[in-house]
Amino acid sequence: xxxxxxxxxxxxxxxxxxxxxxxxxxxxxxxxxxxxxxxxxxxxxxxxxxxxxxxxxxxxxxxxxxxxxxxxxxxxxxxxxxxxxxxxxxxxxxxxxxxxxxxxxxxxxxxxxxxxxxxxxxxxxxxxxxxxxxxxxx
Amino acid sequence: xxxxxxxxxxxxxxxxxxxxxxxxxxxxxxxxxxxxxxxxxxxxxxxxxxxxxxxxxxxxxxxxxxxxxxxxxxxxxxxxxxxxxxxxxxxxxxxxxxxxxxxxxxxxxxxxxxxxxxxxxxxxxxxxxxxxxxx
Numbered sequence: 417x418x419x420x421x422x423x424x425x426x427x428x429x430x431x432x433x434x435x436x437x438x439x440x441x442x443x444x445x446x447x448x449x450x451x452x453x454x455x456x457x458x459x460x461x462x463x464x465x466x467x468x469x470x471x472x473x474x475x476x477x478x479x480x481x482x483x484x485x486x487x488x489x490x491x492x493x494x495x496x497x498x499x500x501x502x503x504x505x506x507x508x509x510x511x512x513x514x515x516x517x518x519x520x521x522x523x524x525x526x527x528x529x530x531x532x533x534x535x536x537x538x539x540x541x542x543x544x545x546x547x548x549x550x551x552x553x554x
Numbered sequence: 555x556x557x558x559x560x561x562x563x564x565x566x567x568x569x570x571x572x573x574x575x576x577x578x579x580x581x582x583x584x585x586x587x588x589x590x591x592x593x594x595x596x597x598x599x600x601x602x603x604x605x606x607x608x609x610x611x612x613x614x615x616x617x618x619x620x621x622x623x624x625x626x627x628x629x630x631x632x633x634x635x636x637x638x639x640x641x642x643x644x645x646x647x648x649x650x651x652x653x654x655x656x657x658x659x660x661x662x663x664x665x666x667x668x669x670x671x672x673x674x675x676x677x678x679x680x681x682x683x684x685x686x687x688x689x
Contacts, residue, residue, distance in 0.1 A: 441644040452644050453650065454648075527648075541661065
């Protein structure tokens with residue numbers, strides 16, 4: 417029996433990508449702190465978890481795709497690093513997008529809880545391996 | 555005398571009357587602080603006021619003109635308190651604007667929200683140590 421692509425568990429050594437709109441100024445390669453916590457703030461679409469993408473299914477450029485002509489950065493994370501801090505990540509493949517995954521602990525509804533604020537700081541300041549881009553969305 | 559850090563700030567702050575605040579700064583630093591805050595108001599905030607559409611994106615709520623004005627007012631109030639200007643200014647994507655500073659092990663974040671309120675959160679080594687409403 418074949419497992420549908422994108423449904424297999426995310427291994428600890430998998431890299432994950434989080435798209436960050438450049439227009440919000442949440443990343444600045446020059447001024448510190450470089451990446452601000454709101455790069456990991458769930459938006460109104462993140463009802464079941466914060467969206468990330470699995471590097472095994474998408475290139476950086478593909479993960480950065482958003483509105484045509486707009487620029488995006490991509491924050492790179494490792495699944496095992498998140499889990500070591502108690503932040504789980506699960507596959508949530510979408511139709512035509514097997515690389516979609518979610519951090520179910522961070523949702524639009526709980527985004528203002530103390531621990532959610534702390535997770536955002538952890539993700540931006542300790543767990544983010546690097547930030548790539550900006551990439552212009554074709 | 556060294557300047558007060560954002561972590562020293564205690565809310566709520568009263569508009570046009572922040573004398574109760576413990577935060578102070580060496581007078582010799584005041585001109586530079588004022589200049590730095592002015593750069594925030596006339597730079598990024600003014601740019602967003604002129605062209606709010608640049609922030610539009612899927613799932614993103616850009617700060618309204620009123621929120622941008624409110625952030626500018628709060629910037630002037632914090633400047634009057636003698637606090638150092640933020641190192642970073644960003645839009646939250648949720649209708650708000652954040653001012654951020656890293657001071658040693660402390661990371662401080664002032665969020666001006668869409669309803670005009672403002673909240674200071676302070677983290678030490680990524681742990682939340684303080685959260686309070688400023689305005």
